Amino acid sequence: MWGRTSIIGGILAASTLAACNTVPKIPPSVADVPPPATEGGWRSTATEQDKGRVRNWYSSWEAALADARAKGFGAQIDREGILLHPTAALPNPHLPAGDYKCRTIKVGAKSGGTLGYIAYGWFRCRVAAEQGISSLVKLTGSQRPVGLIFPDNLTRQVFLGTLELGDEKMAVNYGSDRMRDMAGLVERIGDNRWRLVLPAPAYESLVDVIELVPES
Template identity: 55%
Template sequence: MPKSSLVAALSALALTGCSHADDGGPAAIAARAPLQWRSMATPHDRDRLRDWRKAWKTALPRARAFAPERTAAEGALFNADLALPGATPPIGEYRCRTFKLGAAGPAMLDFIAYPWFRCRVTDEGEALGFYKVSGSQRPVGLILRDSPTRAVFLGTLVLGDEQAALQYGADPNRDMAGFIKRVGDRRWRLALPYPHYESLLDVIELVPADSARETP
């Protein structure tokens, strides 16, 4: 999805209740003030974000019981309350990997760790953009500032060989919502409570592309 349409697709939800027309369109209206994630998120995503702690409390013990050594090795990444100043990652290229904690069904495992893939943080004007560039499941969306220690991600899931992201809100099963926090030196975490597929909590680790950090 082009950079400009990322902002337009997400900001459109915040503008559907406006009673007046504007020749500049949704992106132009949104540019007048900082984007507010609470007015942009769907009701279901606001519920998921509100229940973030419940997701951690349910999913993490299951993951620890299933893979105690692997979960312990990640240290700060799985500390739900850790939130260092500098929540928004700088613009640039990143390596990212996804952990799925707590099985959402009997056919799934309580802990799954995926290898490193490529991700990117971009300047979208009123917000930052987040793109998972490689892999079969690729979150795409906006990073919206919330506080010095927490940012919000709203986006959609791109699958397989799809070339473009759906508009946020068009398909609830593709919508994604989570909190971004800095958990170490040049290390960030995107935690997605109650994703629609496979797990109770997805945790995406982000480190700069030039980082020497490797999978334990």
């Protein structure tokens, strides 16, 4: 397991195999064309499972929203506006270092016994500089993503990390437990407003969306 201060070492040591995957062509966007693979980029670090999560981000969104609406949560989705709009990402996705308020919305259900939409209250997250990239840690709550943010294209960065649960004090190494590994898109959706979109998480939902706004 790694402590939060050793996030970068755990993830960057997880994989050294480079891969260049195409992203979905729906919706068409020049931003979705992946840049050439570079050493140390997210594609040379991500597991095959997580490359698939990023590659299939749009289909995950479609399935999640369709499931939630079919179960009667259309009004809640509409009330959130651009936060739950799949193509709301704006240019310049860089998430500055600092402390953030963050809240999670789980959209769609993996099984019939799970609600199609769950919105949680505000918790605390932190972004910090880590040797040329950034780390993102959810500090409070029972499910806490811990990982790194990698550059990708004009409208998104890519998050790779693991899930810390309950009263755990350390996160497992990235790539060592496929049920804990996470991959997502960091996107800016307004002035001082970002989201981390986690398609196809291992538990409960079809998409998790974490809204981030700087602590005032």
